[in-house]
Every structure is written in structure tokens, then in C-alpha cells.
Amino acid sequence: MKRPFPITFLGGMFIAVGLASLGYHLLKNPLDRSTIPIAIVGVTATVAGVFLIRGRPWARWLVLAWLALHVVVGAFHSLSDTLAHLALLIAVGYFLLTPPASRYFHPRSSE
Secondary structure, rough: OOOOHHHHHHHHHHHHHHHHHHHHHHHHHHOHHHHHHHHHHHHHHHHHHHHHHHOOOOHHHHHHHHHHHHHHHHHOOOHHHHHHHHHHHHHHHHHHHHHHHHHHHOOOOOO
């Protein structure tokens, strides 16, 4: 099955965001104690984006978990952060869980 455009777009965005976050935080404070967890989050976004494009079912759940984590973290910062990440979670969830995406992520039968 041909990859739906939203999957390509979201996968590319997660790769870009993950790499940008990783690069920014490593250049900003390479020796800060929060760099390791932030780097893990950036690598996770990048890995999720790559495997989302490759059609791995677990990758869409990793993307949704990544966004849900940001909703929780945003709750510790401000209401606007929380609402922005919640809106992203809902929008991305819609595109990853609707029928076109679900068909793309289901294993193909060998008929």
C-alpha cells in the first residue's frame, strides 16, 4: 500500500523536531545534568519518525506516547503549553488512528 501523505509529513516532522531538539540542547548545555533525558527524548522522536515512515505499527504508538509526555510536562510549565501539546496530540492521533493510516500500519498478508 502506498504511504498516506499525513504519515510521510508527520514522520518527517518528528525526524526534524527530534534532530533539532537534540542538536540545540547538545550545543546549548552539553554538560548540564538535564541534557541526557532531553537527548533521549530527541532521539526517541527521531526514531519514531523514521519507523513511522517505514510503517511499523509500534512507531505510531511511540509518537502518541511522546506527545502525551509533552502534555504532562507542559502541565508543569503553563496552561498554554499544556493546551498546545494537547491539541497536537489530538490532531496527530486523528491522523495516525483513522482508517487510511490504520490500513498502512496493518501487516500485509502474503496472498
